[in-house]
Amino acid sequence: MAAKDAPKVSELDGEAPESTDFANYFCTYAYIYHQKDMLEDHKRTGAYYQAVLSNKRQFQGKVVLDVGTGSGILAIFAAKAGAKKVYAVEATNMAKHARSLVESNKLGHIVEVIQGTIESISLPEKVDIIISEWMGYFLLRESMLDSVLVARDRFLAPGGALYPSHAAIYMAPIRSNLANQRTGEFQGSMEGWAEFLHEMQHYYQVNLDCLSESYRSEQRDYYLHTSQWTDTHPQQMLGPAAPFIKYDLHKLTIEELKAPLKAEFLLHMTDGGPVDALCGFFDVWFRGSGENPVDNEIRLSTGPDPTGATHWGQQTFPLHPPIDCAPGDRLRVSVEVTRRADNQRLLQVKAGITIEGSSIYAEQSKTPRTFRWNIE
């Protein structure tokens, strides 16, 4: 045996025990090279920098909590903006590096690094501001927002502000070679399987055909029902992106967040099809709270950008076969995003799509075509 590939998904049922989650989730963030990857995403780091440093009035003399501080950078921004105290919470051993970074930037009298999970630590006081960079692919992957909401409910003083304060998830219809490419790879894989069956029979007189359907299903899931990180160019878009969920993070409850996300929306086709894929991404906004609004609102967008993607890229969902439609048609999409039963930090997306409009495609589109994808 040789376990070559690190598995993405466990075969365990239900929620992973804490130790498994720790091993599988947190430890990526314990490497400096990974912190560097995030820090040098200047659209990301720059947005937080602007959100804090161009709103110094909001941080002046305040108590701040940074959830998942990593290298400590956001805590440092908050301290530089005038916070009187910053609690910087980090579960992994990156906490020691954060501490050293805080010290060497002479902010040890303001920033206190606490190693632990937000669910297990305690703080001596309520905080005025919670800042956190918790967003995963397609906003919700990693489910770290759960911990930010726990922090809000445990530690945020009445009227306090979340940074970011709002979020939205979008989908756009795009042209992409992804569906074609994946379909080709899937077919190649099944041709390889046929050859493999022949070899096993010929060399060892064992008939493995009874596994063919399971293999096909496993490979189909991998190639056709898995979304992919892409750096999508705006010119690939066949119509504008539609936001299908908007969160006010001050109001969102943990129960709402954990429930399946269901939404229905229209994609207006500027260009005709075929639509090869849906391109999913998110924005977050820094607006402060109603009681303590920002002076300068900052938006961090992860959509298609001719200058290149953030480190989140976009999640592209292949449509196989592609959807034919005409300019002026609308795709009516009902989408459902759920956490995976086998790993609560990963997601499953389902969509039903019908075509509306005056084209022949719309006329023929009676029942929704359905799709499903895993976000790995």
Place this chain on the structure above:
Amino acid sequence: MAAKDAPKVSELDGEAPESTDFANYFCTYAYIYHQKDMLEDHKRTGAYYQAVLSNKRQFQGKVVLDVGTGSGILAIFAAKAGAKKVYAVEATNMAKHARSLVESNKLGHIVEVIQGTIESISLPEKVDIIISEWMGYFLLRESMLDSVLVARDRFLAPGGALYPSHAAIYMAPIRSNLANQRTGEFQGSMEGWAEFLHEMQHYYQVNLDCLSESYRSEQRDYYLHTSQWTDTHPQQMLGPAAPFIKYDLHKLTIEELKAPLKAEFLLHMTDGGPVDALCGFFDVWFRGSGENPVDNEIRLSTGPDPTGATHWGQQTFPLHPPIDCAPGDRLRVSVEVTRRADNQRLLQVKAGITIEGSSIYAEQSKTPRTFRWNIE
């Protein structure tokens, strides 16, 4: 945040709890594509096939246990060789595929698939033969031999046989571009870090230099102190491979196996240096037991082969900087292989190397040069 790369090593101290081990280790083996990778390694599967089917006399009417049956292939071989009963134990959900494969090959009356770990299951009788394909990279990675020895001590009847019965690990001195390449990549990474520091200072007025030493150490570990899977050509060898440990699996105790493996051996240099790397690999032998020896001894070798490597390849350990030596010199290598404190299924290898002989290099080699590598 976006956790792009699946982590290889956890930051947890000590032995992983069972649930973590299950999530991290076993589930790779729950995919058919991974079973296919192993099955279509015909040096591997063919060696087991020959070991069983060319020794039918040894299997006739016997009770057999297959530890970690995976697809069930070895259990099926044993049944085809005339075993009267085969217990096929598999921890992952691959067990259901094994069951289906057994049924569809009409061996359900002989092979019983049991889903569970060898440590937790019970059997109604002792067995005459234990067969298992437990070998990891460099033989010992994955530590699955532990479970085979547990099976032996719990279930093997006196005089019973292990398939395979013997194993050895080798090292050979090779020429390779690996050390050079890795050194270049490491230097490139540190140049990138310098640029990154400059950006962080310039854009955000944060000085990250206090992390430089930790980053250097992290990157050095990754590039220079990590062995690599290679398909080494025999012509890269600068002298014959030396076996530095031989195991009689009937006699090896679990305590011996878990203890650090320490050995000293000589590598005879047919060609001169520079020696860029040590190439590590293993062989196993199927000899049966003293009481029930095979008729046809089979050897499965994973060493450098002009026709290509098995799926194990070789583990290549870069020597940085390379070791200069002359034809006729000998490298005296003292090696220590230990399990990693952070993950008992991974390994750390240390080596001390001196040059012996009549060359100028040997004369100048007073104290051993020391090296260390992780096997990921």
